Structure formats: C-alpha cells, structure tokens
Amino acid sequence: MIQNVPEFSVSDISRALKQTVETSFSHVRVRGELSRVTLAKSGHFYSDLKDESSVLNIVCWRGSVQKLSIKPEEGMEVICIGRMTTFPGSSRYQLVVESMELAGEGALLKLLEDRKKKLAAEGLFDEDRKIPLPFLPKTIGVVTSPTGAVIRDIIHRVSDRFPCRVMVWPVQVQGVGADVQITRGIEGFNKASDRNRPDLIIVARGGGSIEDLMAFNEENVVRAVAASTIPVISAVGHETDTTLIDYVSDRRAPTPTGAAEMAVPVIDNIWATMDDYRARLRQSLKRLIENLSQNLHVSSRVLDHPHRQIEPLEQRYDALSHKLDNAFMRNVDVQDKKLLSLGGRLKTPQAVLDQGQLSLDNLFERMKQAGTRIIPERADKVSGLDRMLETLSYKSILNRGYAVLHDEGGQLLDGVDAVQSAEKIKITVKDGSATR
Amino acid sequence: MFVIMTQTAIENMAFEDAMGELETIVRNLETGQTKLDESISAYERGVALKKHCEKRLNDARLKIEKITLDQNGTPKGTEPFDPENQ
Numbered sequence: 001m002i003q004n005v006p007e008f009s010v011s012d013i014s015r016a017l018k019q020t021v022e023t024s025f026s027h028v029r030v031r032g033e034l035s036r037v038t039l040a041k042s043g044h045f046y047s048d049l050k051d052e053s054s055v056l057n058i059v060c061w062r063g064s065v066q067k068l069s070i071k072p073e074e075g076m077e078v079i080c081i082g083r084m085t086t087f088p089g090s091s092r093y094q095l096v097v098e099s100m101e102l103a104g105e106g107a108l109l110k111l112l113e114d115r116k117k118k119l120a121a122e123g124l125f126d127e128d129r130k131i132p133l134p135f136l137p138k139t140i141g142v143v144t145s146p147t148g149a150v151i152r153d154i155i156h157r158v159s160d161r162f163p164c165r166v167m168v169w170p171v172q173v174q175g176v177g178a179d180v181q182i183t184r185g186i187e188g189f190n191k192a193s194d195r196n197r198p199d200l201i202i203v204a205r206g207g208g209s210i211e212d213l214m215a216f217n218e219e220n221v222v223r224a225v226a227a228s229t230i231p232v233i234s235a236v237g238h239e240t241d242t243t244l245i246d247y248v249s250d251r252r253a254p255t256p257t258g259a260a261e262m263a264v265p266v267i268d269n270i271w272a273t274m275d276d277y278r279a280r281l282r283q284s285l286k287r288l289i290e291n292l293s294q295n296l297h298v299s300s301r302v303l304d305h306p307h308r309q310i311e312p313l314e315q316r317y318d319a320l321s322h323k324l325d326n327a328f329m330r331n332v333d334v335q336d337k338k339l340l341s342l343g344g345r346l347k348t349p350q351a352v353l354d355q356g357q358l359s360l361d362n363l364f365e366r367m368k369q370a371g372t373r374i375i376p377e378r379a380d381k382v383s384g385l386d387r388m389l390e391t392l393s394y395k396s397i398l399n400r401g402y403a404v405l406h407d408e409g410g411q412l413l414d415g416v417d418a419v420q421s422a423e424k425i426k427i428t429v430k431d432g433s434a435t436r
Numbered sequence: 437m438f439v440i441m442t443q444t445a446i447e448n449m450a451f452e453d454a455m456g457e458l459e460t461i462v463r464n465l466e467t468g469q470t471k472l473d474e475s476i477s478a479y480e481r482g483v484a485l486k487k488h489c490e491k492r493l494n495d496a497r498l499k500i501e502k503i504t505l506d507q508n509g510t511p512k513g514t515e516p517f518d519p520e521n522q
Contacts, residue, residue: 135452136492146502152519155500163498168517170502184509196514267496273455274489277462281482284465288475291468 014088021093025084030056030095031103034076039065045176047072049080049095057094058082064098066175069211070108071218077103101211108210112217116244119219124226125247131231133251133262134199139165140263141198141230143185146170150206150235150256157260162267167198172215173205179218186224186232200263201228203245204235204256216243225249235259398430408435446481446488458485 008016032049039045043062048055058080060068072078082097102108119125140158144150146168155166169185172178182203189201203225205216215221216236225232225248234249235256246252253259347355390396394404405413406426413419426435446454461482464470470478502517 135450146517146519155498155519159498163496165497165499165501167514168500168502168519169511170505181509185503188503188511192511267493270455270489271493274486274493277455277458277482278486280462280466281458281479281486284462284468285475285479288465288468288472292472 011088014086014091018086018088021084021086027081027083028095029079029081031077031079032056034072034074034078037072037074039176043177045072045097049078057092058097059094060097060100065177066172068100068176069174069209070100070102070214071176071179072100077107079103112244115217115219116247119222119244119248124222129226130250131229133231133233136162136265137164137198137200137263139167139196139198139200141167141169141185141189141201142204143169143171143182143189143201144204144256145173148206150204153256154202154204154260157257158264161261162264162270164264167196174208174212174215178215179221182215183220183224186221186228190228190230198230201230201232202235202253202256202259202263203232203249204259205237206256207238207241210241213237213241213243216245218244221245222248233259233262395430398428401430404428446484449485449488451489451492454485454488458482458489461485 030049032051035048035050035055037045037047043065045060045065047058047060049058050056060072060082070076070078079101080095080097081099081101082095084093085096086093102111123129142151142154144154151168158164158166167189169188171181171185173182186201186203189198192198203216203221205213213236216234222244225234225245231250233251233253234243234245235253235258236243236245239254251262253262394402398404404427405419405422406428407413407418407422408424408426410426411418413422413425419425424435426433449457461478465475465478465482500517500519501514504512504515506512
C-alpha cells in the first residue's frame, strides 16, 4: 500500500480544486457559440458556450448584464471575458462572464449591416413613412435615462427656447434589457390617454462606444419607432454615431440638445413675429381708413349738388306732364264725340219697331188715299183718251167724205200700184164699207 | 366671402395654423386688395387670431414630470421630476 499519497476529504479536494481553478483562470477570454440562452426574472443571465466537442456553462450576474454591450442571442458567436469558478456542491464548474463581445473582426458591424438591409427591405426606413414634427408641441415625451447629462441638456434647451410640458420615461440606455425598456417607453407614450399622450417623442442617449449604443440598434426598438403614430426624434450618441433608430425615426438629431432644438421653436422669435403682425395689422387698418376717407372726400367734390341734377329733370317733368294733360283732354273730347255720334246712331229695338210701325201705317194710309184717288182719275183719263181717240180716228175723216181702201186681207191700199194690183177692194166710207 | 368661408373656430386651431392665417390676413390687408366690409371682418379675425396665439405664448411654462413604473415596467402614474437632483 502506498501511504505517502495524502488523503483528501471530498470537501477538501473540492475546495482545493476551486482554489486552483479560480487562481489559474481568474481572467480568461473564451470563444464559443451561445446556446440555451436564458434571461432569468432575477436579471441574471444563463447560457451554454459550446464549440464542436465541448460545452461550458456560463453565467452573467445582473450587475454585469446591465453593462453588456451586446444583446446575447442564441447561436451568436461570442468572446466571453470573465473568471472560472466551480460548484463544490455538484461537481460542476462554470464561467462567470463580466463582459461579452461579438467574435471576429467586424462581426458586430456585419450584424448591424445585415439587420439594416433586412429592415430597409421591409420599408421601415422609407421617407414616406416619416411623420412631420408639430410646429409647437404641447407635451414632449422623452425616453432616456433619468440620470445624467442627456435629460438635463434636453430640458435646459427646451426651457430656453419654448418652455412646455416634458414627460420623462425613465429607461436603461445600455445593457441587456435596455431595448425592452426603450420599446416599452415608445409604446407606452403611444398608448397614453389624452393629456398624458405627448405630441412628440425624443429617444435620446449620450455618446459611447458602438457596443454601448447597441440597444438603439435592436430590432424591437426600430419596430416600435416605426409603429409610433407620434413623431419621433432620435438623438443617440454623437453626430458620427449612426444607429438603426436614426434610420427609422422621423428626424435624426445629432445630439440631445439638437433634438430639443428640433422639437420647439424659439419663443422670443415668435413673440417678435407676433409683435410685427400686430403692428402691421394696426397699420393696415389705419391706412385703409385713410384711403377710404380720402376717396370719399374726392368723390363728394366731383359729385354735383343734388338740386342741379334734379332741376332739369323737374323741368322735363313739368313739360311732359303739361303735354300729357292736353293730350289727355284732347283724347277725351275725341272719344266723347265718337261716343255721341255712336250713341245717336244707336237705337233701341222698340224705337226701331215703333218707327217701322209708323212707316207701315203711313204707307198704308198713302195706299188707301192713292186707291180712292186713282179710280176717278183713271176714269177721267180713259174718257179723255177715248175722246182723243175718236177725234184722231180716220172715221172722223170719213165723215168729211174721204174713203179708205183695203184688200180682202184687210191690207191698207195706199198707193196706185196697190189699188191696180188688188183683185177686190174694200171701200170704207162714213156709213159703212162696200166691196168692189 | 373668402374669409368667412375658410373660418374655423379659433380656439380649436393649432398654433401654427392660427399664425399662418394671421400672416395671410396681414398680407392681404397690406396689399389693399380686400373690400371694405371684408377688411373689417378680416381685421377682427386677425385680432382674434393674434389673441389666440399670444395666449398660447403666455401659457408657455416648463413643467417636468417623470413616469413612474412598477416592477414589471408598466406605468403607474407620474411624479414631478427635477433632473438636477438625480
């Protein structure tokens, strides 16, 4: 039996091992891929770091988590800086991480570039998504650390330019979980009810390394800004630092102070403008009144005395009304006469009948008289004619011894030829006729 | 007529809109293009707009509040905030 090998108790050997490990590996850099990533409620971070053949448990206590420059994610190739320790109670060892960086030269920049391309492809950085800033916000919401120069700078500058209501949403601006807080702040302001809902949001952080600003490169922060219906000014780091939030925000300010300058105008300038407007308004009214009264004065001089305008008209009126009277009277006369003559010509039916009757009586009377007179008159005339006829009759000549010769046809024989040619001659004398 | 038709209730107007309209009124009055009746109503509106803007300027006060959050990061309310004493 070999007895010179010291005998350890389990605790002794465990303690010895712990001491050796912690002494020998008090500050190490270990490269590997993150796996089984867990952020506990307590704020501590647990994960495995692995390569092709080995696995190492790692832990990052809450205090260190808050200072981490990157947000550890599943599958990420990282370099962890920390110390090794063991758990004697369970025969385990692990790496206590104090800081973490992306593995490989330019790895972080590449990660950001890839993310930027992806978000840009979704259209989150498009110009037409940008909301114009209000000219004069009533309330400004600031998402930033409540401590430090950034919030002081913003408030000072706002106060100098145009004092208004500023609401601070306190957040951690770096370390694991900062992105979640910032996202909540932006979303929280958007969800706030009327009075507590700002009309402008500033997301701000002072300068730092690219790792310090990583929270503002996180996808959830970028998406929260894109989704905000309140315009957002980003003011992260110095002017030379560009984070992804700067691409998605509605305006990018070079510094927190610059953000305040974009947020509010200078009240003194506005007062000056208002004073100018007030003076010009008054001046223009004064000039308007002067112009009008001058116009009125000129117009009234040009204008004739009313009488002079009216007199000729009155004269014309008189003449016309005189003419009108005459014409009227004349017209009445003419019409009157016409009426009279027409009236004279117009007879009542009775009158027409009466006259007709009268004429009829008259005619009848005349007829009667004519009738009584005409008979003796005719009788006289007949006897007179009869006498005259007797006187003129050839018979009276016969009485005086003359004769009348006719042929047997009764034709008068009044010449020698007629007498010689007649076979028989009827001779009429005063007491009768004889034929020979 | 133009003036009357585009009038909106002044108390509901955004500051920059009120100031913009005031500027327009001042410029129109200065060019003397406005008719007398319109000038008078434009002037009255100009005065009202000016009052509205001045009230807003006079009301400008710095007031700083901080959102208070519970353990889950949910907002509980607000409290006055002094950045100098943080």
